Amino acid sequence: MCYSFFLHLLNLIISDSVEELLDSIKKYSESLFEQIRSFRQYLHANPELSFQEKQTSLFIAKTLRDNNIPVFEGIGGTGVIGIIEGQINGKTIGIRAELDALPIVENTSLDFLSKNDGVMHACGHDIHMASLLGTAIIVNKLKSSLTGKIVLVFEPGEEQIPGGAKQIIDSNIFQQNIPDIMLTFHVLPELISGKAGFREGQYMASGDEVYIIVKGKGGHAALPKTTVNPIVIASNLILNLKEFIDKETPPAIPSILSFGKFQANGATNIIPNDVHIEGTFRTMDEDWRHKAHHLIEEISKKTCIDLGGDCEIEIRKGYPSIYNNPELTRKAKILAEQYLNPSNVIDLERRMTTDDFAYFGQTIPSVFFRMGVGFENSCNFQLHSSTFIANEEVLKYSSGLMAWISFNLPNKID
Incomplete structure (x- = not known):
């Protein structure tokens, strides 16, 4: 009887602790929104082509250092890795964002359109980077609650074969901090901002x-x-x-x-x-x-x-196909439902697009999910289009969601 009561009390304490963490992440996400948006707008206005992302990587590294996060630069040329260690030993999760833009002449009316002629963030990598910077700041503020370690991977050259993932994987700093899980998201204009999508198993070609x-x-x-x-x-x-x-x-x-x-x-x-x-x-x-x-x-x-x-x-030969670890993807989806509400999380169809994140998944259980950047009741232009515009409302959710998944997903693997 006493033992059952103790277990019940312990579960209540754990539940309260989890709810408190979720509430803290959401509050930080809300308070950091304008800063995260400013990251995105700077990155969008200053795009750089694959393996030429020198100013981009300097900006990423400086932002991490300004937030007292250890930084390693020059990974695969222009790649950046940041590391956040929790107070308690545990699993390591790696989170990836891409640095590079595309050779496209931007044709939008944004106030912060590209300053580099013929180069544009038309695939949402600016959103990815800004989101991961936001995640880094949130996690670092709450690292007393972090079990294990988070490896922040800012990868060069995803848009150009052979891509930068292999160079990141082969680097000494990555090998010294091999994640137990890899996580990334990619924007999806067909999905309304505020929604996320997951698919277990084979997802991309x-x-x-x-x-x-x-x-x-x-x-x-x-x-x-x-x-x-x-x-x-x-x-x-x-x-x-x-x-x-x-x-x-x-x-x-x-x-x-x-x-x-x-x-x-x-x-x-x-x-x-x-x-x-x-x-x-x-x-x-x-x-x-x-x-x-x-x-x-x-x-x-x-x-x-x-x-x-x-x-x-x-x-x-280009990138291999992306395979989402079924168990981890299922658990990540549940965490997304907790953060966004179940009505805002969908099951994805398979896609014939490619991404070199697949290389991480060949040796590390991985989850590649989507976040909507579409506008409701509006025409949404496709990725790799000169007219592509991402709905910045996604930044209210993306950093916090990745932080929430990062705190919880590693604890759900054996």
Whole structure:
């Protein structure tokens, strides 16, 4: 009887402690909103391309130092790692944000639009960085309640293969502080700000770049019998490859082969010697990915030779597919429901986009989730668009939610 009463009392104390922590995180998140928004607006106005994020990394490092968080710079070139240690030993969670912007000319009316011509934060990395800085400040203020350690990863070059994740993973400081869990979020314009989305298991695709040079025999357009037209060959090749994907892909494995560039330097009266075509192959199964690469090469060679030409083909292997640890993702979703309310947390569909966060997930149980940046009753422009605008209301929730997950998720693994 006494033992049962003691357990009940202990549970009440723990429950009160958890509620107190949640309340503290929400209060800090609210009070820090304007500061976090100022981080975002500075970063948006000063974007830098992949592996060139020198001023961005200096800003990140200074902000962490200003908040008495130990900082390690120059990771993978421009990467930054911050470390917050709790008062009690425990699990380590790593949280990632990306530093780089895209080579896009911004076409918005924002007061803080890009000052760097031809460079824009069109994928929300400014939101990610500002959010993680906010999380760092919140956690550091409450670190007396932190069990274990948090590794803050600001990764360079996510937008450019081979990406910066591998360089972060291989760095001495990361290896000395290997997380038990990795966490990240990415903005989603289709989802209204204030909402979050999760998916257990396979979530995003691998992505490989396909480069083919179709070789023919150029000549006068009026004398087709004396030429081998590479435009005709390349056109047939694209159709054959599409048929291959449609027929040969296993039914349960999403796969897409898309060509976005078809370049032939001929003229109205000139058949060119060659055609350059470029595209991407995306899928969600590593065994099929490997097999498909060989089949794409075989079909390309056979098609070109059968039509009297030849080809050179290169498949540049990109990022692997993203797999969300089911148990951790399920628990992270419950924590998000506690923080945002269940009505604001949804289940996500699989997506064929890519992210090099997948490399972390190959060796560390990981969770990649989404946060909405869409506007209600408004047209929301897509990521990688010159007109993309993120709803800054997300910053009222993103930092606090990651802090809440960081305090609690490591305690939910064995």
